[in-house]
Amino acid sequence: MHVFEKTITVTEDDIDDLNHVNNVRYVQWVQDIAKDHWLAYATKDILETYSWFLVNHYIEYKSPALLGDQLLLKTYVPxxxxxxxxxxxxxxxxxxxxxxxxxxxxxxxxxxxxxRPTRIPPEIGELFN
Structure with missing residues (x-):
């Protein structure tokens, strides 16, 4: 299984009225790293032929992040x-x-x-594993 990672630093724009990262920002980061992962490995032909549609999303907030915190974002498709x-x-x-x-x-x-939905071809499956 291939794990894609990036590190970000929490900025003032990420902070809400409670002085921690706004929940909406986490959702954006989750979407951003998914897109970054896809764009990092998909070929031009794949990008022109296919796109992804979000069906559902579950997110669990475990602990707050604060201004200046450095965060590691990891994504993988098992x-x-x-x-x-x-x-x-x-x-x-x-x-x-x-x-x-x-x-x-x-x-x-x-x-x-x-x-329309289409079966995931082997060349796309190999991008994730």
Whole structure:
């Protein structure tokens, strides 16, 4: 299983009225790392032929993140089958190693021309494993 990672630092724009990262920002980060992972490995032909559609999303908030915290975002897709996958994202505080957010999202592969679900071909499955 391939794990894709990036590190970010919490900025003033990420903070809400309670002086911690706004929950909406976590959702954005989960989407951003999924997209970054996809764009880092998909070929031009794959990008022109397919796109992903979010079916559902579950996110669990474990601990707050604060201004200046450095966060490690990790994403992975443990299984690829049929037309959909479950993408996992974990956000951890780099300094404390504490899990901040855990997320699972079901994504469906779409044919860009027909805008219909399509089976995940082996070349896409190999991008994740």
């Amino acid at each position: 299984k690829v089958a049929g037309v959909s996958t479950i993408r996992h994202v974990e956000i951890t505080n780099v300094k404390t190693q504490q899990l901040i957010v855990s997320s699972k999202a079901k994504w469906c592969l779409m044919d860009s021309k027909t805008q």
